[in-house]
Amino acid sequence: MKEFFRVKIVENLQGFLVPLAVLALWQWLSVQAIVNPQILPAPTAVLVKWWEYLMPTEAYDPAKSGYLAWIFSGELIHDAYSSLFRVVTGFVIGAGMALPMGLLMGANERIYKLFNPLIQVLRPIPPIAFIPLSILWFGLGNPPAIFLIVIGSFFPVLMNTIAGVRHVDGIYIRAARSLGANQTTMFLRIMLPAATPYILTGARIGVGTAFIVVIVSEMIAVNNGLGYRILEAREFFWSDKIIAGMFSIGLLGLAIDTGMNRLNNYLLKWHRGIESN
Amino acid sequence: MQSHIQIKNVNKIFSTGGREVVALDDINLEIARGEFICLLGPSGCGKSTLLNGIAGFSLPTSGSILIDGHEVVAPGPDRGMVFQEYALFPWMTVEKNIAFGLEIKKLPRAQILEKVDGLLRMLNLQDFRDRYPKDLSGGMRQRVAIARVLALDSPIMLMDEPFGALDSLTRRNLQDELLRIWTSLKKTIIFVTHSIEESIYLADRIVVMTYRPGKIKRDIRIAMPHPRDPSSAEFNALKKELSLLVMEEQQRHYQEEIKVPAGD
Ligand SMILES: Nc1ncnc2c1ncn2[C@@H]1O[C@H](COP(=O)(O)OP(=O)(O)OP(=O)(O)O)[C@@H](O)[C@H]1O
Ligand SMILES: [Mg+2]
Numbered sequence: 001m002k003e004f005f006r007v008k009i010v011e012n013l014q015g016f017l018v019p020l021a022v023l024a025l026w027q028w029l030s031v032q033a034i035v036n037p038q039i040l041p042a043p044t045a046v047l048v049k050w051w052e053y054l055m056p057t058e059a060y061d062p063a064k065s066g067y068l069a070w071i072f073s074g075e076l077i078h079d080a081y082s083s084l085f086r087v088v089t090g091f092v093i094g095a096g097m098a099l100p101m102g103l104l105m106g107a108n109e110r111i112y113k114l115f116n117p118l119i120q121v122l123r124p125i126p127p128i129a130f131i132p133l134s135i136l137w138f139g140l141g142n143p144p145a146i147f148l149i150v151i152g153s154f155f156p157v158l159m160n161t162i163a164g165v166r167h168v169d170g171i172y173i174r175a176a177r178s179l180g181a182n183q184t185t186m187f188l189r190i191m192l193p194a195a196t197p198y199i200l201t202g203a204r205i206g207v208g209t210a211f212i213v214v215i216v217s218e219m220i221a222v223n224n225g226l227g228y229r230i231l232e233a234r235e236f237f238w239s240d241k242i243i244a245g246m247f248s249i250g251l252l253g254l255a256i257d258t259g260m261n262r263l264n265n266y267l268l269k270w271h272r273g274i275e276s277n
Numbered sequence: 278m279q280s281h282i283q284i285k286n287v288n289k290i291f292s293t294g295g296r297e298v299v300a301l302d303d304i305n306l307e308i309a310r311g312e313f314i315c316l317l318g319p320s321g322c323g324k325s326t327l328l329n330g331i332a333g334f335s336l337p338t339s340g341s342i343l344i345d346g347h348e349v350v351a352p353g354p355d356r357g358m359v360f361q362e363y364a365l366f367p368w369m370t371v372e373k374n375i376a377f378g379l380e381i382k383k384l385p386r387a388q389i390l391e392k393v394d395g396l397l398r399m400l401n402l403q404d405f406r407d408r409y410p411k412d413l414s415g416g417m418r419q420r421v422a423i424a425r426v427l428a429l430d431s432p433i434m435l436m437d438e439p440f441g442a443l444d445s446l447t448r449r450n451l452q453d454e455l456l457r458i459w460t461s462l463k464k465t466i467i468f469v470t471h472s473i474e475e476s477i478y479l480a481d482r483i484v485v486m487t488y489r490p491g492k493i494k495r496d497i498r499i500a501m502p503h504p505r506d507p508s509s510a511e512f513n514a515l516k517k518e519l520s521l522l523v524m525e526e527q528q529r530h531y532q533e534e535i536k537v538p539a540g541d
Contacts, residue, residue, distance in 0.1 A: 171360060171362055171364045172364060172366060174352070174358070174360075175358065175366070176366075176377075177334075177351075177352045178332060178333075178334075178352040178353070178356065178358045179354060179357075179378040179381060179426075179429065180353065180354040180381045180382065180429070181381055182381070185381055189366075190366070193366075193368040194368070196368070269409070270369075270409040270410075271411070272367070272411045
């Protein structure tokens with residue numbers, strides 16, 4: 001047992017080895033002024049900037065606001081919230097439209113034949129290519145950004161849902177039919193759960209796309225959010241803030257991915273090969 | 278008086294890629310209520326095709342299949358099907374799988390629970406009610422599949438090589454349980470197998486089928502009382518007789534497979 005923990009600790013320490021070495025090299029390059037700190041600020045400088053970015057700009061004043069509101073009034077919190085709001089809203093709308101449509105198209109050959117040509121034409125257009133049109137249609141701010149995210153998450157969920165329904169093992173359908181299932185039961189209790197692994201794969205791709213799209217659209221069409229902030233920092237040559245922003249984007253991406261993973265494990269706890277915990 | 282299940286002049290022809298396979302050729306069979314009948318024959322002789330016809334999954338090309346005088350046109354809960362691949366719904370727990378057919382019937386919650394409890398007890402599954410199928414052994418899964426069908430009280434049980442994938446000990450256990458269920462619930466069971474021993478161990482009546490075209494080669498009744506002893510002289514005499522019959526068909530199957538397509 002003791003031996004086991006020792007091995008675990010050593011393994012974990014090994015995992016920190018390379019990142020620490022990179023940080024040390026980076027710090028050394030900056031401190032020695034081998035690289036211009038304007039180009040590559042030291043990790044410590046980035047950390048300081050990140051802290052500033054995270055913390056409230058004004059001193060705490062109980063007369064003005066509650067403590068909780070104050071502690072979350074920093075710029076980073078606002079930006080992260082704005083970006084996350086766009087991703088979630090766009091994804092929920094996009095996936096919310098793709099899911100029923102995918103179920104219908106997967107289950108019904110006529111509907112599939114009707115819609116598939118249009119989808120095949122639109123699907124290869126990268127969501128980013130919709131930027132000019134979205135600004136033309138929706139102006140600036142949240143609407144064009146959310147529109148782009150809707151498009152980015154719609155197609156992966158749609159395509160995977162169609163594939164999921166089409167791949168439902170015929171034996172489940174036969175078993176359900178012989179147990180007396182009607183169309184609605186077949187759809188809701190057999191097709192939908194059987195297609196869930198595919199649908200969730202689609203959702204993960206969709207969220208990933210949405211996250212890329214939100215950063216890009218904030219650089220172009222919106223004036224807040226993490227994407228906007230790092231582009232703004234470039235105009236002031238704040239390279240420390242750019243890097244702090246990039247790491248923040250990474251952390252938010254990690255949080256979203258962890259959330260999706262949890263959802264995946266929860267919904268697929270019946271699935272072979274996934275440990276329930 | 279009409280029989281429980283009547284199979285009249287049933288033909289089934291599959292055409293795939295321009296070739297026609299006569300899977301069933303003029304099958305006639307009358308099955309009485311409560312009979313335990315085994316369909317026996319080598320692979321490809323049409324056992325599953327006949328069973329799927331009775332189940333209503335795939336209707337005959339010509340002829341008719343009647344249950345209590347009504348022609349089979351679709352699958353239905355009066356004929357429960359147990360598949361070799363279990364076909365449990367992996368996203369439902371054992372309890373939910375068994376309750377599925379009852380929930381479709383919209384039975385009251387309490388009644389469903391009572392029924393499921395009884396079945397879990399009958400098939401020794403009490404400890405597994407909240408498990409998912411992925412966590413069960415093959416034998417356990419097939420018990421759940423049997424319970425799921427029994428839940429509907431269907432008078433007919435159709436079983437397509439249900440124990441084919443199990444090890445011999447588990448297989449014997451389940452055979453005994455099936456016999457117990459059959460005796461107490463008086464179901465009509467049509468059981469497909471290619472194991473001669475299994476058919477003699479279980480059935481009232483064994484129907485041996487021929488290989489392409491699928492016809493009925495022999496219809497044998499077995500009067501031995503249960504439990505049957507596979508080492509008894511009577512058992513072995515029957516086994517020998519059936520082996521010869523099945524072997525002939527197996528041989529034809531083999532000849533067909535090694536025939537060079539271009540020669541002929
Ligand atoms: N859907 C189908 N399309 C074309 N041919 C089929 C189809 N289903 C069955 N056949 C053919 O019909 C014949 C009978 O098949 P069937 O599955 O009923 O045999 P079986 O006796 O159940 O064999 P096994 O013991 O291997 O399950 C076989 O020659 C098979 O190739
Ligand atoms: Mg078969």
